[in-house]
Amino acid sequence: MATPYSQARRFGRLAVPVLTASALALALAACGGGSQQTADTGGGTAEKVTLSVALFGDFGFKPLYEEYRKTHPDVEIVERVTQFNDHHNNLVKRLATNAGAADVEAVEVGYISSFTSQPDKFHDLKQYGLDKRQGDYLDWKWQQGLSKNGSRLLGLGTDVGGLAMCYRKDLFEKAGLPTDREKVAELWPTWEQYIDTGKKFAANVKDAKFVDSPGEIFRAIVNQAPVGLYDAQDQIVVATNPEVKKAWDLSNQLSLNGLSAKLAAFSPPWNTGFAKGSFATIICPAWMTGYIQEQAKDAAGKWDIAKVPGGSGNSGGSHLLLPKQGKHPEEAAELIDFLTSKDNQARVFKEEGTFPSIPALYDDPSIQSFTKPFFGDAPIGKIYSDAARTLKPQHLGPKEGDVRVAVGDGLGRVEQGKQTPDEAWAQVVADVEKIK
Amino acid sequence: MATLPAAVPGRRRRLVRHALDLKLSPYAYVAPFFLLFCAFGVFPLIFTAWVSLHEWTLTSDTHTFIGVENFGTLLGDGYFWNATFNTFSIGVLSTAPQLVLAIWLAHLLNRPLRAQTFFRITLLVPNVTSVVAVVVIFSQLFGRDYGLINWMLSWFGIEGVAWAEGTATSHVAISVMIMWRWTGYNALIFLAAMQAVPRELYEAATIDGASNLTQLKKITIPMIRPTIIFVVTVSTIGAMQILAEPLLFGAGSGAGGITSGGPDRQFQTLALYVYDLGFTKFDFGYASAASWVMFLFVVVAAGVNYLLTRRLGGAFK
Amino acid sequence: MRRRLTHLTLLAVAFFSVFPLYYSVVVASRHNSALAEVPPPLLPGGNFLANVQRVFDTVPFALALLNSFLVAGSIAIAVMFFSTLAGFAFAKLSFRGRNILLLITVATMMVPAQLGIIPLYMLMAKIEWTGSMYALVVPALVNAFGVFFMTQYLSRALPTELLEAGRVDGATTWGLFWHVVLPAARPAAAVLGMLTFMSAWNDYFWPLVVLTPENPTVQVALSTLASGYVNDYVLGLSGTAVGTLPLILVFVLLGKQIIGGIMQGAVKG
DSSP states (O other), X not given: OOOHHHHHHHHHTTHHHHHHHHHHHHHHHHHHHHHHHHHHHSXXXXXXEEEEEEESSOOSOHHHHHHHHHHOTTEEEEEEEXXXXXXXXXXXXXXXXXXXXXXXXXXXXXXXXXXXXXXXXXXXXXXXXXXXXXXXXXXXXXXXTBOTTSOOBOEEEEEEEEOOEEEEHHHHHHTTXXXXXXXXXXXXXXXXXXXXXXXXXXXXXXXXXXXXXXXXXXXXXXXXXXXXXXXXXXXXXXXXXXXXXXXXXXXXXXXXXXXXXXXXXXXXXXXXXXXXXXXXXXXOOHHHXXXXXXXXXXXXXXXXXXOOTTSOOEEEEEEEEXXXXXXXXXXXXXXXXXHTSHHHHHHHHHHTOOEESXXXXXXXXXXXXXXXXXXXXXXXXXXXXXXXXXXXXXXXXXXXXXXXXXXXXXXXXXXXXXXXXXXXXXXXXXXXXXXX | OOOOOOOHHHHHHHHHHHHHHHHHHHHHHHHHHHHHHIIIIIHXXXXXXXXXXXXXXXXXXXXXXXXXXXXHHHHTOHHHHHHHHHHHHXXXXXXXXXXXXXXXHHHHHSSOOTTHHHHHHHHHHHXXXXXXXXXXXXXXXXXXXXXXXXXXXXXXXXXXXXXXXXHHHHHHHHHHHHHHHHHHHHHHHHHHHHHTSOHHHHHHHHHTTOOHHHHIIXXXXXXXXXXXXXXXXXXXXXXXXXOHHHHHHHHHHOOSOTTTTSTTOTTOOHHHHHHIIIIISOOHHHHHHXXXXXXXXXXXXXXXXXXXXXXXXXXXX | OHHHHHHHHHHHHHHHHHHHHHHHHHHHTSOGGGGGOSSOOOSOOSOHHHHHHHHHHHSOHHHHHHHHHHHHHHHHHHHHHHHHHHHXXXXXXXXXXXXXXXXXHHHHTTSOHHHHHHHHHHHHHHTTOTTSTHHHXXXXXXXXXXXXXXXXXXXXXXXXXHHHHHHHTTOOHHHHIIIIIHHHHHHHHHHHHHHHHHHHHHOOHHHHHHOXXXXXXXXXXXXXXXXXXXXXXXXXXXXXXXXXXXXXXXXXXXXXXXXXXXXXXXXXX
């Protein structure tokens, strides 16, 4: 007689394959977790090495990897790109937990000193003979890659962000302003005159704004000063440095006069703004030209480049560092040497726009005479060489990035009409005090 | 059968084993849950409390005991209270209409209809969509200059709403994302409960001439009260922990201030504030204190809502 | 008339439920400049495959799909099994402390997930699980919701007589679980498994904190796409489509069973 139980038993058999499958899946998941390590070491004809390169934007390295593979068939290169702030925060986290850092990590100049102050987390590049490169570099760029006491070489520079101002010729024409780059430069020897030009622009053009947003302008003005957010003793001087306050006031003038398109840099609407021509000028460290070209593909020939108001300064630029957790420091060091070599910096500049940190190139005829059709054949080689040569380097502190975010939020509050500049400033000062 | 009647000496042993089986096996069956929960639920809870009593950052190896100082700082921290306000505001804006809508949808579906399965499946589609996708899409829809929603609003003469900039508008935008994701899911849970309500009740009510709405109020809602209480409690807990939406909205909307929820922290929720403290400032001690207070808020909010819905449900009886 | 109104309302709701996803496919099938068009484009363009190709070129998306599949699959199966086990004990076995333990289980649902993130992260760093799928799977093997869900279902749907008959036949508790409870629990367990699979697949925050972009899940890969190369929306949405469509497909194919299961097994308080 079939009891309910015995009947149920028959169904129960089904449970066995289900559970076996589950055990299998668990085991597979475990493999999935470990597969990365096996991929690194296992298989292949020769011992194949995979190097990961962590960046925070397009560095224009892709063609260089291709070339590197030709001479190093055993090396596979994987690039990972993360958003700017996330990239640097992740690196802090991964260094602290000793897991997850890439073999080669890019660090922007705003964050470099927070990493050079923990030299035990990185390899000394001198071990791999890279101190031979010292002669190539701008001295200040070289210094930024050294540990605090100067004894160890932690990072090699990629690019420098000499300043210029990019502008839309068609919009300038519409506003009745000159469009020739020399004439445009004459409009704004100072930032005050830049703002006045903006007012004239706004009086005549209604469907576009003068500037994308004040955030990057602030950074540029501060960077033109001899002392910026930090003094030489690594003390934050935001509240006391008159240059910072001056930059703050000037940047807010843009918001208060309705000259800003209110598009935070590197956000999706900002990208769209490029495509639509929502703003007429944007501060243009050399690396910015690459972004413009990428985002405003349809606007070839409409953009041009003029001298920046207020004299020369540096905004941005990066170093490549070698975290100690990497398994292939030797190969990675060689890759760093390759990616930052003189020839490759020149090549990346021509293709991508990031400007070399190797002064010998500034007099190189191929750089000097380099123009780009996208920017109306502007002599960008000459413009950025001049900008880089006259640069006065500024001391940058360990929490430069955090301070910048605090000030940027303050500018945003004024821009969005949430606070008066004074209220916003008081809050910025209080926020900055909390940064440890 | 599996077991044959055994010989007499074996019998005692079997009885003992049987008694043990009855007594102990239930504990063995619930043990995996409690063991894993202790390891990954209770331990972090206690450890967070421990960390919150220290000055503890990711980058430093020294952890100084400072007692309740972090909690003291927290009580005077304007950003913390701002985040608390935002959390409750977004919580109410997203949860209340969502539940009303879900009950109403379930009510609509709780009758013979063509294409039942089709409607039910479409209701669950938003819930299958990942939160990254939801926010990327909605940030685009809520775009200031070229968003679809502003485009449609412009037909009515409303131009260029900067959704991410305003406190109220950003809360609305984020609440819409949350509602979109969860309304259908909750509607199905309500529908399941509604289908257990005896048909005769409705038939009798129809004979008595009760309107559709009256039937919903007088029969359906009281009958599915336990489910409502459950859904309200779970939704409250979920709403208190909103993180991905404001985080991704900050990145996608171009308003600036990504981890701070806008430059004026206009849409920074508690969870996002904790994330900001813990994973961008790496101030684990302070972040732990904040998350413990947040935990207390969750318990209070869930408790209050539990009591409220019990009351409300009672009122319909 | 009424019925037509109901249908229209439901059709509108269906439209709003599906539209954002549809719109993401529209954008994903075009070029970035389409985002700036007024009025916005409403029909798919022809670039979808090219954009999907870019997704696979930019991030290790195949690996991400595999990882997500294994992680979500393991979690779903484990949750189904352990929840049924505990649900059986809570619903049908009597033991001292049962009610209080069940109450504790329900109460644990209140602990915010983020509360544990920081210590959990430190723990994973200590045992060197950061970057590994273990860090996702192991803490998620059980959850209170599942236990509660299965307890609810089994207490209603599993006839006590069946268990008693089994006892009379001399079955042990384990035997009962294996041969009676598991088969009886299948409809609800399938729903629980599906819901768990979906939420594990879509889990965003913890994977983002603990994994690296080289060995990502789908969500981590998506966030890399959405935030990496200058916020390339089209790229992000193409990834979204590829990462969501498998789920939608499964869902549409099995929709009837899943919905039926939810109807049967859903919480009835």
